[in-house]
Amino acid sequence: MNSSLDPKNNLDRRGSEENSEPRFLVVGEVAKPHGVRGEVVVIPHTDLPERFTWLDEIYVGESNPVPVALEGIRFHKGRPLLKLAGYNNRDEAEALRGQLLLVPEDQAIPLEDGEYFLYELIGLLVETAAGENLGTLTEVIKTGANNVFVVRGAQQDDILIPDIPEVVLEIDFDNQRMVVDPLPGLLNA
Secondary structure, three states, X not given: OOHHHOOOOOOOEEOOOOOOOOOEEEEXXXXXXXXXXXXXXXXXXXXXHHHHHHOOEEEEOOOOOEEEEXXXXXXXXXXXXXXXXXXXXXXXXXXXXXXXXXXXXXXXXXXXXXXXXXXXXXXXXXXXXXXXXXXXXXXXXXXXXXXXXXXXXXXOOOEEEEOOOOOEEEEEOOOXXXXXXXXXXXXXX
16 A cells, blocks of 8 residues: 555645544645636646536635635646636736645545545654654655655654655554655664
């Protein structure tokens, strides 16, 4: 079970565990305006960009997501172009540049067995196959090739663990742990 096999592994969660506010999953980011009628180019953060066609509204913004009706969607050069209500020209669309696009967690695409969202990994205890405690997974860095897990240990600096099948051997949510086989030299660096 490895997140590199998970087609939905690039979603993040926003929201608080401590209150009843809804939790959100990031499904995209506004790259730039497109044309003069308020459309925006979206960088998808989902492996299913067609999911945008299923939505009537999307939440905009990371810290205080605001629901905005979707007036239209089309694809141009493989990327979604969204027309959001209230953004009717290029200048208004420019204000959206860099904004995250979210959906409530209850609208997440159902996961297959063995799949998970990256946010579910945060807080897992990370140990080697030999049982050595490396620390706690605190962050996931998304790179072009594979994800990198940041593990914060008590005795040393952060350890960067590549999310590849040869290294990540097991993810055990029941016991809140990840078992890894670090590449030679990874722990001695």
